Amino acid sequence: DAGVTQSPTHLIKTRGQQVTLRCSPKSGHDTVSWYQQALGQGPQFIFQYYEEEERQRGNFPDRFSGHQFPNYSSELNVNALLLGDSALYLCASSLEKGARTEAFFGQGTRLTVV
Amino acid sequence: KNEVEQSPQNLTAQEGEFITINCSYSVGISALHWLQQHPGGGIVSLFMLSSGKKKHGRLIATINIQEKHSSLHITASHPRDSAVYICAVPRSNFGNEKLTFGTGTRLTIIP
Numbered sequence: 472d473a474g475v476t477q478s479p480t481h482l483i484k485t486r487g488q489q490v491t492l493r494c495s496p497k498s499g500h501d502t503v504s505w506y507q508q509a510l511g512q513g514p515q516f517i518f519q520y521y522e523e524e525e526r527q528r529g530n531f532p533d534r535f536s537g538h539q540f541p542n543y544s545s546e547l548n549v550n551a552l553l554l555g556d557s558a559l560y561l562c563a564s565s566l567e568k569g570a571r572t573e574a575f576f577g578q579g580t581r582l583t584v585v
Numbered sequence: 586k587n588e589v590e591q592s593p594q595n596l597t598a599q600e601g602e603f604i605t606i607n608c609s610y611s612v613g614i615s616a617l618h619w620l621q622q623h624p625g626g627g628i629v630s631l632f633m634l635s636s637g638k639k640k641h642g643r644l645i646a647t648i649n650i651q652e653k654h655s656s657l658h659i660t661a662s663h664p665r666d667s668a669v670y671i672c673a674v675p676r677s678n679f680g681n682e683k684l685t686f687g688t689g690t691r692l693t694i695i696p
Contacts, residue, residue, distance in 0.1 A: 504683060508626070513671060513686035527683050559626045563684075574618065574684065576628035 475564050477577035484552050484584050492547040496564030497575045503545040504574070505537060506561040514561055520545050521567055557584045588612050589674055591687035599695055604659040606690045608672035611653065618673040618684065619646050619657050631657070664694045
């Protein structure tokens with residue numbers, strides 16, 4: 472079992488560009504959550520996807536959007552990148568059925584906006 | 586006041602010492618997560634607990650739901666335990682709802 476896999480691991484983009492980050496959940500998991508972790512800070516919740524729909528959203532602008540595919544994998548898209556979007560983006564997967572399942576995290580994608 | 590607070594923020598100890606990291610939260614929860622983050626970023630889930638105590642190897646986690654407090658203990662600490670330890674709670678009574686994270690405790694174990 473590969474666990475949660477994220478790609479790419481590192482990415483450098485220019486201000487104003489768009490970026491797509493990818494996440495494959497742990498086998499058997501159907502829920503994917505995305506978090507942004509700025510340097511020296513704790514992760515902040517961006518949004519969560521379940522059954523291919525955005526179920527919850529944190530305090531992030533509409534420039535942050537996502538998608539979940541039928542195989543439960545997910546993408547995070549960020550448009551019109553700002554320098555402040557530089558962060559580690561973490562994906563966590565869990566299983567909806569059964570209210571108390573552990574969340575498994577990927578290694579993250581480190582995005583640098585220059 | 587943050588909804589999830591951890592103490593201490595930084596902890597340096599000698600190899601072999603018993604380590605305690607504390608987490609207090611102000612929201613009602615169904616379960617609490619303890620996570621470990623190494624330099625480079627990847628997060629590993631250590632425990633998810635909703636009552637009592639859990640033990641994995643040298644790690645022990647306890648939670649007191651009434652007092653809204655949890656502790657993570659490391660026995661016989663080792664330099665490889667050096668990492669940031671984070672507690673996180675879901676924002677509702679459903680375990681898979683969005684997690685709110687504590688600020689983390691940076692643990693350094695000196696050989």
